[in-house]
Amino acid sequence: MFIRQTTLPEVGLKGQEKLSNAKIAIIGCGGLGSAAAVYLAATGIGQIHLIDYDKIDVSNLHRQVFYKLEEVGKSKAKSLAKHIESISSFVSVSIHEEPINKYNITEELKNYSIILDCTDSLPTKYLLNDYCVLNNKTLVYGSLYKHDGYVAVFNADSKDGRTAHLRDAFPEMSKKHVPNCSEIGTLNPIVGIIGLMQANEVIKIITETGTLLINKILIYNSMDNSQFIMKLKSAFSKDRVAAIYNNENYFDARCELQDEGLLIEANQLRNKLPDGNIKIISVIADTNFPIPFSVDLSMPNSKFDAAKLAPFMSNEIVVVCQKGISSYATTKRIRKEFSGLKVFSLKNGLENY
Secondary structure: OOHHHHOOOOOHHHHHHHHHHOEEEEEOOOHHHHHHHHHHHHHOOOEEEEEOOOEOOHHHOOOOOOOOHHHOOOEHHHHHHHHHHHHOOOOEEEEEOOOOOOOOHHHHHOOOOEEEEOOOOHHHHHHHHHHHHHOOOEEEEEEEEOOEEEEEEEOOEEOOEEOOOHHHHOOOOOOOOOOOHHHHOOOHHHHHHHHHHHHHHHHHHHHOOOOOOEOEEEEEEOOOOEEEEEEOOOOOOHHHHHHHHHHOOOOOHHHOOOOHHHEEOHHHHHHHHHHOOEEEEEOOOOOOOOOOOOOOEEOOHHHOOHHHHHHHOOOEEEEEOOOOOHHHHHHHHHHHHOOOOOEEEEOOOHHHO
């Protein structure tokens, strides 16, 4: 099965044995993670642990090409594991279907020395980086922004000690909202390119061949096929990372599993609107975003004022936003301050209304 790669002198039977003994974890089974996972499985990696809490959406299919239309609504991790098992019986696949966080990361990643960051969450990227630095694990980093892709091997073992990592490039996590692919868009080829570059680095690490992307970040632009190397120096010490790790929670609302008891489905809201007892609160900052029904109160999340809810105490309240993330956070906040108030967040936001 692996004759084409064992024929390469750089790999050979010894290299293939290393691949079959390797254990890797992939966080994120979207465009990057699914591409990397499938190619690494076909290469003969012994154990692959897939971590993703999300379900397949029809909007994913243009760039997450290993999923099918009939799988929409199903678990990404389960579907990807099933595909891997169908192409390579030599690979042992395990899955975890909850978001990776500070409290479960050790249990999920302790048995893996190579970690692939295929997420689109900035807090999760820093969590993975900091965990790998503190636990001497190699992190193969990938990310996207419009037409640009970023690849690096962080915290790899070398003769001079551990190599540079994410905080050597960007010491602090940005406090501003960083849009992901679903918000700013992307063309599908660059997603596959970056995922395969990550897979390529993993193979080189395991087989100890080639030159790794260490102490640098490769930035690839798909519009002109240019490549830029951002050189890094190991300046952010392990002690500094530990100090941050002890105090940071790395929370990302987009990765939170929402309580169904706090949600209202789009069809439920449509049925209730004619009654007139529903009050709508919009927490969208963009006043130009179209809302298909009248709004009783516009109150962006950043300007939440509980006093403005006084006229609605006898009504049922539905909080809306573009994607159902800010509205959910506001709903929890209102419930905390007014435990008896009937308030719900529009599930999946106005984009899916």
